Amino acid sequence: MDEKSQDVDIKHIAGLARLNLNDSEISRYETDINAVLTHAEQLSKVDLSDVSPTAHAVSITNVIRNDDEGVSMSRSNVLDNAPDVLDDELIKVPVVISSNSEDSA
Amino acid sequence: MKFDVIIGLEVHVQVMTKSKMFCSCPNRYGSDPNTLVCPICMGYPGVLPVPNNEAIRKTLLAGLMCECNIALYSKFDRKSYFYPDMPKNYQISQYDLPFCEDGKVVISGKGLSKEFVETKPIGITRIHLEEDVAKSTHFRQCSGIDFNRAGVPLMEIVSEPDISTPDEAYIYLTALKQIMQYADISDCDMEKGQMRCDVNVSLKSPESPTLNAKTEVKNLNSLKAVHRSLLYETERQSEVLEGNGQLIQQTRGWNDDIGETYILRTKEDAADYRYFPEPDLMPVEISSDYLEKLKKEVPETPAQRCARFIREFAIPEYDASVLTSNKSCADYFEKCISFGSDAKKTSNWTMVELLRELSQANKTFDQCPVNPENFAELIKLIDNKTINGKIAKAVFSDMFSSGKTALEIIDEKGLKQVTDTDEILQFVKKAVESNPTPVQQLKEGKSTALNFLVGQVMKFSKGKANPQLASDMIKKELS
Numbered sequence: 001m002d003e004k005s006q007d008v009d010i011k012h013i014a015g016l017a018r019l020n021l022n023d024s025e026i027s028r029y030e031t032d033i034n035a036v037l038t039h040a041e042q043l044s045k046v047d048l049s050d051v052s053p054t055a056h057a058v059s060i061t062n063v064i065r066n067d068d069e070g071v072s073m074s075r076s077n078v079l080d081n082a083p084d085v086l087d088d089e090l091i092k093v094p095v096v097i098s099s100n101s102e103d104s105a
Numbered sequence: 106m107k108f109d110v111i112i113g114l115e116v117h118v119q120v121m122t123k124s125k126m127f128c129s130c131p132n133r134y135g136s137d138p139n140t141l142v143c144p145i146c147m148g149y150p151g152v153l154p155v156p157n158n159e160a161i162r163k164t165l166l167a168g169l170m171c172e173c174n175i176a177l178y179s180k181f182d183r184k185s186y187f188y189p190d191m192p193k194n195y196q197i198s199q200y201d202l203p204f205c206e207d208g209k210v211v212i213s214g215k216g217l218s219k220e221f222v223e224t225k226p227i228g229i230t231r232i233h234l235e236e237d238v239a240k241s242t243h244f245r246q247c248s249g250i251d252f253n254r255a256g257v258p259l260m261e262i263v264s265e266p267d268i269s270t271p272d273e274a275y276i277y278l279t280a281l282k283q284i285m286q287y288a289d290i291s292d293c294d295m296e297k298g299q300m301r302c303d304v305n306v307s308l309k310s311p312e313s314p315t316l317n318a319k320t321e322v323k324n325l326n327s328l329k330a331v332h333r334s335l336l337y338e339t340e341r342q343s344e345v346l347e348g349n350g351q352l353i354q355q356t357r358g359w360n361d362d363i364g365e366t367y368i369l370r371t372k373e374d375a376a377d378y379r380y381f382p383e384p385d386l387m388p389v390e391i392s393s394d395y396l397e398k399l400k401k402e403v404p405e406t407p408a409q410r411c412a413r414f415i416r417e418f419a420i421p422e423y424d425a426s427v428l429t430s431n432k433s434c435a436d437y438f439e440k441c442i443s444f445g446s447d448a449k450k451t452s453n454w455t456m457v458e459l460l461r462e463l464s465q466a467n468k469t470f471d472q473c474p475v476n477p478e479n480f481a482e483l484i485k486l487i488d489n490k491t492i493n494g495k496i497a498k499a500v501f502s503d504m505f506s507s508g509k510t511a512l513e514i515i516d517e518k519g520l521k522q523v524t525d526t527d528e529i530l531q532f533v534k535k536a537v538e539s540n541p542t543p544v545q546q547l548k549e550g551k552s553t554a555l556n557f558l559v560g561q562v563m564k565f566s567k568g569k570a571n572p573q574l575a576s577d578m579i580k581k582e583l584s
Contacts, residue, residue, distance in 0.1 A: 016185075016377055016379065018187055055178070055180040055202060055382055055388050056180060056382055056384075056387060056388050057384070058387065060387045061178075061387050061388050061389060061390040062387065062389055062390055063155060063156075063386070063387040064155065064156045064157070064158045064161065064389070065129075065155045065156070065157060065158060066158055066159070067122050067123050067124055067157050067158060067159035067160070068123065068124060068129060069123045069124045069129060069130075069131050070124065070128075070129025070130065070143075071129075072130045072131070072140060072141050072142055072143050073142060073143050073144070073147075075137070075138075075139050075140050078139050078142055078147065078252070079139065081147075081149075086244075086247065086249040087249075089137065089138040089139060089251075090138055090139065090242065090249030090250060090251055091139065091189075091249065091250040091251075091252070092247050092248075092249055092250075093189040093247065093248050093249075093250060094247060094248070095243065095244075095245075095246065095247055095248055096188065096189060096241070096243070096248055
């Protein structure tokens with residue numbers, strides 16, 4: 001279990017998950033995550049040459065719905081769950097970027 | 106030094122459906138902010154998304170129209186990122202098994218700079234389906250989020266880097282837009298954000314086999330902005346290279362007001378999206394029966410319709426491409442022809458008079474006050490010489506504003522063309538008597554004098570004389 005299988009950059013992973021870790025947490029997660037990876041590595045030793053790849057753990061397909069319009073929530077309910085509100089209609093968040101760019105993805 | 110320009114486009118197109126991609130909230134533009142949302146599109150914990158069958162059908166249809174291979178087995182994936190427009194902290198998208206791959210769109214025609222672009226196929230790498238994100242409005246001290254758009258079905262159409270000029274990019278986007286409109290997949294109204302574009306552009310010196318680092322310009326929301334930003338980036342990158350500078354891979358934004366791109370991020374802090382299969386959604390299998398059925402639903406593409414117009418109606422290629430560039434325009438034209446008006450005349454009248462009146466009144470073909478039957482009748486009235494072309498223009502203007510038929514207006518205003526030779530002869534005599542100088546000039550062989558005298562006859566007849574007849578009779582009178 002203590003065997004270090006890979007060099008995991010915990011700081012990088014924590015950064016991706018927006019987690020702020022202190023030094024003792026970093027070393028704890030280093031051990032934990034390496035243990036998970038070592039465990040997963042064992043799976044790569046299984047001979048899968050006769051098995052076709054799968055895209056999902058469950059072997060069901062086509063769980064889909066018809067294009068029917070339903071009812072949305074009331075705006076007051078929506079805004080009740082928001083940390084802060086702007087003009088009683090928008091959800092207020094801190095400034096994300098200073099430019100005039102609109103979307104992220 | 107002249108560089109080769111290599112351009113690839115990523116185009117986002119909202120799919121026209123009644124409900125959103127993974128929940129039953131209405132897919133509608135322009136409602137009050139945060140009124141078309143539910144726990145699923147707000148990303149509350151514990152909810153279960155279910156894909157919209159119609160959004161998938163339309164995506165497959167888009168793929169077929171772009172000559173793609175349709176995947177018989179595909180799945181959805183999570184794309185992780187942190188931004189307030191997506192509170193789940195991931196967007197449901199497709200990673201390695203998109204619905205459509207490996208297609209093409211053939212482009213040709215005039216670009217924004219009016220330069221003609223030769224026929225050229227632009228490869229389509231893939232078309233995948235994902236969910237749109239919320240709309241953010243940025244203020245000085247904070248940002249405001251409207252989730253109505255979050256979860257709207259969104260196709261991403263990725264092109265191969267086959268595009269070499271801003272004009273080609275412009276024509277490619279126009280072609281994509283037409284395809285989507287022809288198949289009722291999307292209205293592609295860029296002002297409403299129904300079609301948005303990211304461009305990738307890099308330069309290569311003709312002697313070198315390697316590309317310089319590319320720039321991605323994000324969130325261009327008009328065809329003109331795409332064209333301008335590509336010109337700007339090509340110029341900017343050329344200047345860096347010519348000054349022996351080094352380009353680094355980066356993502357840039359576009360400021361439409363000042364017409365410049367600006368840096369958003371470089372490769373070092375590029376997003377790491379950590380895609381993995383969406384566990385809440387089952388893979389989608391397309392049966393060959395369903396695919397066959399879908400292939401029969403594929404409508405005529407704009408390019409096919411253009412070719413058919415040239416073949417069937419014997420109109421010039423230019424006319425056919427203008428008429429088919431807009432589906433409702435092509436529909437209108439074809440309807441007119443079915444009422445028996447001459448194809449070339451109908452084409453001229455549609456492209457000049459009708460398009461002008463529509464644009465002045467800011468109306469679409471569907472809102473046109475003159476229906477195809479009445480438009481065809483007007484053209485037939487010119488053909489059978491009931492009215493001449495000049496009067497027809499005034500009649501048409503009147504039809505457009507009053508909604509009356511051509512015959513009603515002609516009767517009311519007594520605009521019927523005068524073809525009675527006795528009546529025209531009076532005007533001819535009057536014109537000849539009162540204009541001795543042009544008459545002399547005409548006798549000496551100056552043909553412009555004839556036009557002047559015909560003009561005089563038209564004036565005396567209040568525009569109702571048949572100009573051809575008037576011209577013949579003037580010549581006869583002076584011979």
